[in-house]
Amino acid sequence: MAKENEVNCTEMKRGSWLTYRPDIKVLDCTIRDGGLVNNFYFKDEFVKAVYHTLIEMNVDYMEIGKIVNEKALDPSKYGIWNYCKEDDIRRVIGDNEDTDLKIAVMADIGRTFKEDIRPRDESIVDMIRVACYIHQIPAALELIEDAHKKGYETTCNLMAVSKCSKDDIKEALRLIVDSPVDVVYLVDSFGSYYSEQIRDLTRIYLEIAEAKGKVVGFHGHNNQQLAYANTVETLICGTSYLDATIGGLGRGAGNCPLELLIGFLKNPKYHIVPLLKFIQDYIVPLQKEIHWGYDIAYMLTGQLNEHPRSAIKFIDEKGTDYVDFFNSLCDVQE
Amino acid sequence: MAKENEVNCTEMKRGSWLTYRPDIKVLDCTIRDGGLVNNFYFKDEFVKAVYHTLIEMNVDYMEIGKIVNEKALDPSKYGIWNYCKEDDIRRVIGDNEDTDLKIAVMADIGRTFKEDIRPRDESIVDMIRVACYIHQIPAALELIEDAHKKGYETTCNLMAVSKCSKDDIKEALRLIVDSPVDVVYLVDSFGSYYSEQIRDLTRIYLEIAEAKGKVVGFHGHNNQQLAYANTVETLICGTSYLDATIGGLGRGAGNCPLELLIGFLKNPKYHIVPLLKFIQDYIVPLQKEIHWGYDIAYMLTGQLNEHPRSAIKFIDEKGTDYVDFFNSLCDVQE
Numbered sequence: 126m127a128k129e130n131e132v133n134c135t136e137m138k139r140g141s142w143l144t145y146r147p148d149i150k151v152l153d154c155t156i157r158d159g160g161l162v163n164n165f166y167f168k169d170e171f172v173k174a175v176y177h178t179l180i181e182m183n184v185d186y187m188e189i190g191k192i193v194n195e196k197a198l199d200p201s202k203y204g205i206w207n208y209c210k211e212d213d214i215r216r217v218i219g220d221n222e223d224t225d226l227k228i229a230v231m232a233d234i235g236r237t238f239k240e241d242i243r244p245r246d247e248s249i250v251d252m253i254r255v256a257c258y259i260h261q262i263p264a265a266l267e268l269i270e271d272a273h274k275k276g277y278e279t280t281c282n283l284m285a286v287s288k289c290s291k292d293d294i295k296e297a298l299r300l301i302v303d304s305p306v307d308v309v310y311l312v313d314s315f316g317s318y319y320s321e322q323i324r325d326l327t328r329i330y331l332e333i334a335e336a337k338g339k340v341v342g343f344h345g346h347n348n349q350q351l352a353y354a355n356t357v358e359t360l361i362c363g364t365s366y367l368d369a370t371i372g373g374l375g376r377g378a379g380n381c382p383l384e385l386l387i388g389f390l391k392n393p394k395y396h397i398v399p400l401l402k403f404i405q406d407y408i409v410p411l412q413k414e415i416h417w418g419y420d421i422a423y424m425l426t427g428q429l430n431e432h433p434r435s436a437i438k439f440i441d442e443k444g445t446d447y448v449d450f451f452n453s454l455c456d457v458q459e
Numbered sequence: 460m461a462k463e464n465e466v467n468c469t470e471m472k473r474g475s476w477l478t479y480r481p482d483i484k485v486l487d488c489t490i491r492d493g494g495l496v497n498n499f500y501f502k503d504e505f506v507k508a509v510y511h512t513l514i515e516m517n518v519d520y521m522e523i524g525k526i527v528n529e530k531a532l533d534p535s536k537y538g539i540w541n542y543c544k545e546d547d548i549r550r551v552i553g554d555n556e557d558t559d560l561k562i563a564v565m566a567d568i569g570r571t572f573k574e575d576i577r578p579r580d581e582s583i584v585d586m587i588r589v590a591c592y593i594h595q596i597p598a599a600l601e602l603i604e605d606a607h608k609k610g611y612e613t614t615c616n617l618m619a620v621s622k623c624s625k626d627d628i629k630e631a632l633r634l635i636v637d638s639p640v641d642v643v644y645l646v647d648s649f650g651s652y653y654s655e656q657i658r659d660l661t662r663i664y665l666e667i668a669e670a671k672g673k674v675v676g677f678h679g680h681n682n683q684q685l686a687y688a689n690t691v692e693t694l695i696c697g698t699s700y701l702d703a704t705i706g707g708l709g710r711g712a713g714n715c716p717l718e719l720l721i722g723f724l725k726n727p728k729y730h731i732v733p734l735l736k737f738i739q740d741y742i743v744p745l746q747k748e749i750h751w752g753y754d755i756a757y758m759l760t761g762q763l764n765e766h767p768r769s770a771i772k773f774i775d776e777k778g779t780d781y782v783d784f785f786n787s788l789c790d791v792q793e
Contacts, residue, residue: 138655319723320654320688321472321695349719350681354654354688361655384755385683388762389653401781404755409779419753421718421738428722445743447735 139363145391148340148365152186153179153383156206157231158375160190162417165204169217172206174407175371176218180226181399182387186252188229188368189214197236214249227251227278232268234261239268245276252278254310259289259297266304273305280308280366282344287317287430291329298330302337308366309334309341313355316348316378316427320358327362342366345381347373348427350419352381357389371400372408377433378423416440421447429454473697479725482674482699486520487513487717490540491565492709494524496751499538503551506540508741509705510552514560515733516721520586522563522702523548531570548583561585561612566602568595573602579610586612588644593623593631600638607639614642614676614700621651621764625663632664636671642700643668643675647689650682650712650761654692661696676700679715681707682761684753686715691723705734706742711767712757750774755781763788 140146155175156167172189179187190206198207205213209230221228229252232242242253253272257265262283269279281301286294301309311330313323323343330341343359343366345352356367369386373379384404387397422436422444431454439450474480489509490501506523513521524540532541539547543564555562563586566576576587587606591599596617603613615635620628635643645664647657657677664675677693677700679686690701703720707713718738721731756770756778765788773784 319691321691347684349722350684350687350716353684357653357655382684384758388683388758398782398785401755401785405779405781421735424718424722445739447739448732451732451735 138361140361143391145393146360146365147392149360149390149392150185150366151383151386151390151395152188152229152342152366152368153184153370154188154231154344154368154380155370155372155374155383157188157190158370158380159417160204160206161376162374163204163415164202165190165207167204167206171407171411172217174403176226178371178399178403180224182396183394184226184383186227186229188231188254189218190230191237192230192232192241192250192253193236194238194241209250211243211248218249221249229254229278229280231256231282232272234258234264234268237268239271242268242272242275242277250277252280254280254282255306256282256284258284259286259293262297262300266300269304269306278308279306280310280342281306282310282312282342284312285314285432286312286326287315294326295329295333298333302334302339306339309339310344310366310368311341311359311364312344313346313352315430315432316346316352316423317430318351318355319349320351320355323355323358324362327359327364331363340365342368344368346375346427346433347378347380347419348423348433352379353385353389356381356386372404372412374408374411374417377417377437378419378427379417422450425451425454472695474695477725479727480694480699481726483694483724483726484519484700485717485720485724485729486522486563486676486700486702487518487704488522488563488565488678488702488714489704489706489708489717491522491524492704492714493751494538494540495710496708497538497749498536499524499541501538501540505741505745506551508737510560512705512733512737514558516730517728518560518717520561520563522565522588523552524564525571526564526566526575526584526587527570528572528575543584545577545582552583555583563588563614565590565616566606568592568598568602571602573605576602576606576609576611584611586614588614588616589640590616590618592618593620593627596631596634600634603638603640612642613640614644615640616644616646616676616678618646619648619766620646620660621649628660629663629667632667636668636673640673643673644678644700644702645675645693645698646678647680647686649764649766650680650686650757651764652679652685652689653683654685654689657689657692658696661693661698665697674699676702678702680709680761680767681712681714681753682757682767686713687719687723690715690720706738706746708742708745708751711751711771712753712761713751756784759785759788 190209192209231254234257341364343364345355369383370380373382422439426433426436524543526543565588568591589599675698677698679689703717704714707716756773760767760770
């Protein structure tokens with residue numbers, strides 16, 4: 126019997142090096158997490174190209190943005206993908222008929238309300254992903270319940286667990302799995318977890334989720350160049366919904382790069398060539414316009430288990446003094 | 460009893476999250492692996508700054524270059540750190556007295572010969588690292604024997620094992636550990652290994668090495684953004700010599716970044732602030748002059764377990780067509 130804090134990988138391991146697990150689903154959140162870099166100001170052509178690329182690749186889900194209420198965040202300050210109105214989505218990608226790609230949107234607790242979610246049969250959206258902090262769980266459960274009743278697949282993405290005690294995480298998970306939610310996400314919000322911690326947490330999430338017939342997903346950040354490594358570790362241990370973004374596009378240090386993940390997965394349905402084409406046509410030019418990806422400043426917030434906002438500010442202001450930045454982070458924590 | 464290809468991490472794990480293992484040694488190879496990017500044309504000031512930074516950080520070893528015979532590679536085509544003449548080293552870093560930092564150089568089989576290695580008491584160098592391919596083991600063993608007799612610490616860095624069968628690797632390791640070598644290195648030459656493979660190989664290396672009182676080291680490459688993740692996995696499993704470079708500077712996708720590794724290690728003797736200072740003063744400017752680090756082209760050679768030379772050429776020639784590059788790699792392998 127493994128002790129607390131010890132993870133037996135032999136016991137946990139699912140699948141082998143050469144086979145694949147058909148339960149694995151890849152969820153691309155390029156537009157949603159990338160939207161946090163450019164305030165959701167993507168051109169229609171870009172979003173359309175992501176959509177067609179994911180279909181050609183046989184990716185399972187595309188998270189196309191957030192479904193924020195316009196009263197919560199002023200629409201003059203953000204692009205349309207922060208609101209994901211039905212008409213906007215359909216104008217850009219059509220009605221998504223005759224494809225296996227499912228469409229997801231993220232609902233932030235405090236910024237998305239029941240009235241923002243229309244009945245499933247009036248919407249192109251297949252999945253509502255509810256993001257919440259641990260103190261927002263009651264509100265998240267209400268929204269999940271509502272979205273489920275309306276006919277959607279749902280996930281609960283519990284954020285910033287690296288700031289929570291293990292006991293609190295377990296209690297939160299027990300509440301979440303008692304809802305009609307389909308997928309519970311392990312989220313490394315600050316890119317602070319090492320792989321052995323991810324294995325330990327995966328075990329906890331799986332035990333609690335599977336007891337109620339739920340599955341577990343993973344969403345990583347690349348502050349310590351571990352987003353992909355942690356994604357692989359958690360999937361080996363049994364996680365089945367895996368988030369990634371093209372070129373790792375995402376806030377701060379970005380996310381697990383889809384091209385790395387597709388290279389690891391053995392399911393022959395996934396194709397990398399359309400992705401390489403998209404990267405050369407759209408990501409390489411975008412890298413000249415906006416900044417994301419590994420940087421010493423993001424590494425430091427990751428190592429110190431802090432929200433990346435101070436690092437984002439440091440980089441936006443073209444900071445060059447890493448020592449000073451590091452000292453400021455340490456001061457804050459004393 | 461774990462089956463072949465199954466690794467029991469609970470059994471293998473050494474140390475806990477909060478303690479540290481005093482047997483761990485950090486070896487910086489910024490100048491040696493970085494020299495493969497700029498043909499060893501580092502300014503004296505840069506090398507001196509690396510040296511003083513590592514001393515302030517309490518890093519254990521500095522690999523200052525290669526000890527290549529001038530007949531093997533024309534000295535008009537490379538900087539002095541490809542040859543590491545005694546006078547050059549001493550001119551730049553002095554006599555390395557009153558420091559705990561040990562100096563290492565790399566000897567490539569076929570390019571370094573016994574006559575290139577002077578007796579230990581006439582040299583500032585403490586460690587000779589012998590790099591070889593599996594078919595060069597007899598030559599490597601001769602050089603190790605000679606260096607050991609002359610008084611040096613020695614390592615054997617067996618390259619490109621991802622192209623070898625496990626049986627061949629085991630036979631090679633048994634030959635190596637029968638020599639007077641101190642450290643046997645697991646080397647991920649092409650950045651192609653996933654963490655579960657690294658754990659499996661670490662187990663093999665440790666079993667064979669420890670039976671003869673040797674320790675194991677790890678040298679990774681970052682083609683799949685796994686150099687740091689794999690370094691952490693192998694150290695958790697028991698590897699004790701860990702290679703890293705400042706800013707990940709190194710050929711192609713580069714190496715395990717020293718700043719990430721120092722963030723993980725719990726030994727209070729290691730300090731990160733001098734490293735952050737070096738990065739802002741020297742690495743940030745250097746990134747404008749020479750290119751290294753993660754790139755789709757290096758990712759592809761890593762995923763396909765190929766030498767990065769085609770990717771280096773693609774990037775040097777400012778290639779933009781990743782699809783074409785990918786197809787060319789696949790053709791070669793058929």
